[in-house]
């Protein structure tokens with residue numbers, strides 16, 4: 001492996017393959033896997049992740065927005081892409097790039113059908129989303145009749161799947177609530193299939209759902225965070241490998257005298273002689289300002305170096321007193337799940353937010 005010489009997010013495709021196979025091993029042979037690659041592949045690189053998973057035989061992809069799907073098509077991805085949260089303003093583009101919309105309410109459904117009629121589409125693949133308790137997006141159970149009646153009069157589209165999303169699949173204290181969501185989804189699916197006779201795929205589980213409710217895997221599961229190495233459960237996370245590692249270098253070392261301050265607003269004042277290292281990564285790169293003043297840390301030559309003072313836009317300073325290191329040395333912000341989880345806890349966040357925060361300015365490299 002070449003030496004790190006600047007701030008990079010290193011993507012480990014073998015780790016991705018491992019996670020994909022591990023999650024697949026929890027599924028029945030016939031259950032399909034959809035990989036969620038929204039938000040730049042959870043902050044990594046959606047095109048690299050999607051193209052690699054396509055080669056491994058992945059069935060489906062999902063993104064949140066139309067423009068994310070367009071980027072994947074432009075990067076050569078050819079398997080079906082579900083757009084979880086499209087807006088009508090983008091329907092023409094969505095169709096142009098063969099993206100498959102999730103239609104989640106009357107307004108979006110009827111607008112899509114008008115677009116499909118205008119373009120004289122035939123059996124264009126769509127997905128219908130139902131709300132079973134998350135109360136975020138989706139038709140309600142009592143709208144099945146309206147939806148199916150509308151669809152029976154619309155040969156322009158064909159329903160490839162109906163799906164729903166769990167609100168608390170990672171929380172074992174909410175088992176009853178989750179079971180209710182699963183039961184409602186089954187009822188909705190049954191009523192739907194009674195009206196629409198061709199076979200339609202069903203899916204409801206995210207990563208934690210796969211771990212905790214494998215009996216509800218239906219025809220497909222939608223894995224996001226697990227593919228990137230996190231499972232919202234320490235035992236399961238141990239079985240996964242981190243895909244994206246954030247690394248940087250020491251730009252400059254400073255010897256701070258007792259009483260001198262470091263950084264903006266003089267947020268840190270040395271009470272003893274202190275050695276600091278300046279690292280070329282800041283809040284504009286996704287290192288939240290909340291990590292300042294010791295709430296975050298980096299690792300240098302195996303030792304933890306806490307962030308001193310405020311995180312700047314393009315850099316941050318860490319305390320390297322007692323750490324054997326020099327300018328140009330490698331700095332690890334995170335390269336394992338424990339560190340990401342620890343950083344998340346320190347600022348009352350979750351792994352999802354830490355990894356998706358890494359901004360596009362940070363160079364992505366494949367390990």
Ligand SMILES: *Cc1c(COP(=O)(O)O)cnc(C)c1O
Pocket residue numbers: 036038084165205206207208222223224225226
């Ligand atoms: C983001 C998302 C997922 C993936 O969830 P993970 O917890 O990351 O596995 C699945 N389904 C929907 C609808 C989502 O929005």
